[in-house]
Amino acid sequence: MPSQKPAREPTVASQERQTVSRQRVADHGEVYTAQREVTAMLDLVDQETMRIESRFLEPACGKGNFLTAILERKLGVVQLRYGKNQLEYERNAVLGVSSLYGIDILEDNVATCRERLFEVFEQQYTSLFKATTTDDCRNAVRYILERNIIWGDALTLKTVGETPQPIVFAEWSPVNGSMLKRRDFTFGELLDQAEMREMPLFSDLGEDVFIPKPAKEYPLTHFLKVADA
Numbered sequence: 001m002p003s004q005k006p007a008r009e010p011t012v013a014s015q016e017r018q019t020v021s022r023q024r025v026a027d028h029g030e031v032y033t034a035q036r037e038v039t040a041m042l043d044l045v046d047q048e049t050m051r052i053e054s055r056f057l058e059p060a061c062g063k064g065n066f067l068t069a070i071l072e073r074k075l076g077v078v079q080l081r082y083g084k085n086q087l088e089y090e091r092n093a094v095l096g097v098s099s100l101y102g103i104d105i106l107e108d109n110v111a112t113c114r115e116r117l118f119e120v121f122e123q124q125y126t127s128l129f130k131a132t133t134t135d136d137c138r139n140a141v142r143y144i145l146e147r148n149i150i151w152g153d154a155l156t157l158k159t160v161g162e163t164p165q166p167i168v169f170a171e172w173s174p175v176n177g178s179m180l181k182r183r184d185f186t187f188g189e190l191l192d193q194a195e196m197r198e199m200p201l202f203s204d205l206g207e208d209v210f211i212p213k214p215a216k217e218y219p220l221t222h223f224l225k226v227a228d229a
């Protein structure tokens, strides 16, 4: 199938101020990547950024300069393919959102990152489907972003806050069209096991791969009801 390249216009991904304060640069190395570099780096993995379900984790995601740009590319493809069919659009837009993961140690960055990702979705969704858009779909996107963009420390592999807990990622897999399967994996265990076994997570070459065990599995849920489950 020929690759479909959506037109790319910088939207809410463009937040060109690269620092907040000297203190934060000193404490957390907080210097955001500029749009031009984000674009150039993502162009190196162009095919993957256009694959709706291709998973990305950014372990120090800041305000989401990379993640929002990836979501714009994915949703560009979703619009091209499914922009005339609301249910198909919603399924695939939710799938694209659910494929993005981020961690940041600063709470305000996490909140901004989630909000920016939501806005990328919201702008396109509303402009395509206007009065027929639903809060069920918005709630599903917001719920998934709450789970996937984590306030945590990528070095200790724990959440930040009053009672730090091991970071857990939810894997979202579409089943039979509109159903979603959620399985949770502990980030530390994923890293430990992959390292210990020295096995790849994925391989097209027929070699043994590491198949991680979920910490928790959830019943199948309709993708628009994921926030109610």
Ligand SMILES: C[S@@+](CC[C@H](N)C(=O)[O-])C[C@H]1O[C@@H](n2cnc3c(N)ncnc32)[C@H](O)[C@@H]1O
Pocket: 028, 029, 030, 031, 032, 033, 058, 059, 060, 061, 062, 063, 064, 065, 066, 103, 104, 105, 106, 109, 152, 153, 154, 155, 156
């Ligand atoms: C250089 S900025 C890059 C932000 C983003 N990746 C970008 O390119 O725009 C580094 C980010 O890492 C975060 N950070 C620093 N130490 C961290 C840690 N141990 N775990 C998670 N995030 C951390 C900071 O809060 C900051 O947002």
